[in-house]
Amino acid sequence: MTCSKCGHQTDGGKFCENCGTNLNADSESVQNAAGSENVQNAADRSQSQRYVEATKKASSMYFSFCLRVLKRPYTEMKHAGEQHIANSIITMAVFALAVSLSFYFGLKGFFDSLGQYSGVFSQSYAMPTFFEIAVKPAFTFAIYIFLLFVFTYAGLRIQGVQASFKEVLGRFGTVLIPFAALLLAALLLSLMKTSLFLHVLFFGLCGVVFLIPPAVLYSYQEKAKGAVDMIYATLLVYLMTFIAIRVMGDLFLEYLGGIGGSILSRMF
Template identity: 25%
Template sequence: MKCPVCNHENENASFCERCGSNLTEVASTSSPASSAPSQESAAASESEYTHWSSKQDSPNHAPQDSSSNTSAPIPIRQPQEQAQATENQASGDQQNNQWNNMMQNEKVQQAKEVSKQYASYFLSVLVRPYQAMKTVGEQHSLNGWLTMALIAVLSSTYFLISFSSMDIPGIFVSGFVRPLLLTAIMLIIAVALMYIILKVEKLTFHPKILVAQYGALLVPAVAALVLANVFTIISLSFSMYFVAIAYIIVLVGMNAVVFQYPLNRSKAVIDSIYTVLIANIVLVYVVYRLLIETLLSILSLFYSSFWRL
């Protein structure tokens, strides 16, 4: 019997030997209306047969796991992408370098402006320091601190130049670092003493203006120390007079700033003269430690090394 599905010629069998279709239920006659469903079932059976026969033809074929191929491929950067990344990194580094150079140039320009302003301020105050002290404001406090820094540096360079010719071990520490620190401490103590005196007198004042006023009176001290450093080459003994003048100005300047305020003796705890006297004693002691003990320590080192020879 011929199978109507796969056209396989079967002998006396109830099912097709190839596709397994039921041969007993096949009707001898079919209506035209049922021909379309028969064709659809035949196509479905044929597809089933094709799928089944493909499995039968390759019995050793093992199904592959779909999950084994689901891993994402590793992206490989192409040479163009690498070149683009390198170019972007180079452009970023160049922008950072340009920004750093711009900031450095801006700082240099600011330093130049500050130096120019301080130079004009220094020359104008040097002519009439006391009159300038009465007119300065909070905006001149930076100039006051710069003046104090110059006094500390110039004092240190004076001691270093004066004793550089001596073969003394550790001359940089004892001749430069120690005078620098002591001078800075001395000036800070002077500002603190003025602050304490005015607080004891119960006066209203601005600390920045106090620094600006004291810095204006210290401008002649800077000029004296510059001359002292210059005259160390010509005459060391003569240069010491300029150093003494500079430290006298430090003492006098503190008193001038304090006494230009209206001291209110009626509300003060103690009389104003005693507070000012105590402040001067403290400052003189600091100056003594700076000048006398530093000189004596350096000279002792010099003579001890001399006697060893």
């Protein structure tokens, strides 16, 4: 046994032969420390397990909610509210990622097809990085979908609808789910390297712009106080949306130009 105080090795006994320290007390201290460490490790494992179980439960609830919405989008949207705000945020994130990833894998498929004829384009250095063409645009599309929600909320306010910001966000995100599913289908098609993904992507984006705002506005029609007719409120939402598209379109063109410059710089 080794004395914890002086480090002297002893064959046995209750006290250290060198300094007289109680060896039994040292042994009990070590055992207690080991026991405390085991208890802490067990608590950490238990807490991690609770986090995993909570994540699984939340994922299952979100998936079940999406299935219900896909069956009856408008009906489920009318019953949505503040309690669905987390689902709405997740759906907006899925929307932004699906669009940007579709562009990324679509461009990657384009490069792969050119690689059959040109060794230059088949080189990996010619392809922009994942961050350049997928991560950065995802933030742009997230801002765009949030602006569309803000414009829709503004349309409700000018109609005199007394609905909270969170409640409207819950409804907006709920009716966004079918279109997010379309964009996920476009992403799958882009992974399959088929140009059909562009048609599905365009259809989904048009549906988001032209169908979601009037659907949300109409769902509150019974609460409107008649300050502004729903037709004019919808037109106002479209006007603000197209202004935002115009501004963000310039940003997107600038982004595409940056990608083109990045490709040329890598090639030459």
